[in-house]
Amino acid sequence: MVELERVVAGYGNTADPTTVLDTLSLTVPDGSITVLLGPSGCGKSSLLNLIAGFLPLRSGRACVSGRPIAGPGADRGVVFQDDALLPWLDVLGNVALPLRLRGLPRREREERARHFLGLVGLRDQAGRAVWELSGGMRQRVGIARALAADPEVLLMDEPFGALDALTRERMQELLLQVWAATGKTIVLVTHGVEEAVFLATDLVLLSPRPARIVEQLSLGFAHRFAAGEPARRLKSLPEFVAARERVLGAVLAFEDATA
Numbered sequence: 001m002v003e004l005e006r007v008v009a010g011y012g013n014t015a016d017p018t019t020v021l022d023t024l025s026l027t028v029p030d031g032s033i034t035v036l037l038g039p040s041g042c043g044k045s046s047l048l049n050l051i052a053g054f055l056p057l058r059s060g061r062a063c064v065s066g067r068p069i070a071g072p073g074a075d076r077g078v079v080f081q082d083d084a085l086l087p088w089l090d091v092l093g094n095v096a097l098p099l100r101l102r103g104l105p106r107r108e109r110e111e112r113a114r115h116f117l118g119l120v121g122l123r124d125q126a127g128r129a130v131w132e133l134s135g136g137m138r139q140r141v142g143i144a145r146a147l148a149a150d151p152e153v154l155l156m157d158e159p160f161g162a163l164d165a166l167t168r169e170r171m172q173e174l175l176l177q178v179w180a181a182t183g184k185t186i187v188l189v190t191h192g193v194e195e196a197v198f199l200a201t202d203l204v205l206l207s208p209r210p211a212r213i214v215e216q217l218s219l220g221f222a223h224r225f226a227a228g229e230p231a232r233r234l235k236s237l238p239e240f241v242a243a244r245e246r247v248l249g250a251v252l253a254f255e256d257a258t259a
Contacts, residue, residue, distance in 0.1 A: 031185055036189045
């Protein structure tokens with residue numbers, strides 16, 4: 001479980017500080033997909049960076065499984081919008097990299113890497129150079145690499161933002177399939193309202209900067225997809241459309257207020 005209690009964080013020096021998170025409290029349940037949504041520049045990525053250990057606290061309390069967050073750690077895996085793969089390693093080498101850094105024997109780390117490549121549908125691409133892959137395939141490699149390290153929490157910052165619309169929808173479905181197969185706790189940042197409503201078991205709506213939590217919604221579409229309902233059918237349901245329009249209206253109201 002990720003627990004944040006009245007956290008304050010920001011950038012800049014003490015003489016000219018910028019506060020991006022202001023007395024924000026949040027609990028991320030085990031096994032959830034918690035999606036952070038809000039107007040542009042509100043602090044979504046900053047909140048994710050705080051959980052990742054990249055952004056230090058000014059005050060408050062931040063823990064993963066009861067352990068204070070004091071910096072990056074193996075209990076948290078991160079997937080960025082840029083796939084951040086190493087071009088001099090092949091696909092298998094990129095996925096096995098965190099296991100190599102932990103000192104696992106080559107056979108064991110390659111077996112685990114192949115397992116997670118299979119989970120994201122890329123087992124037959126293990127020997128390819130990463131620059132030969134499409135954008136969606138590279139993001140799948142990034143997800144497999146993060147999962148191979150077996151983190152307690154998977155943190156994703158706009159992981160599908162640079163993809164075309166069709167690939168993005170397929171990646172959303174893949175993420176839910178991986179979540180259903182692994183039971184990982186996922187915290188995801190997105191600007192896409194429909195994406196947020198489809199993926200989130202827990203949707204967190206943030207105010208303009210400095211970010212505060214305005215509303216939290218429990219949604220069931222991710223569970224329904226994992227149980228076998230087709231994505232396109234779910235996204236056409238009246239209750240899905242109503243949830244999407246409600247959330248979109250809230251985000252647009254924030255955008256209008258700060259324009």
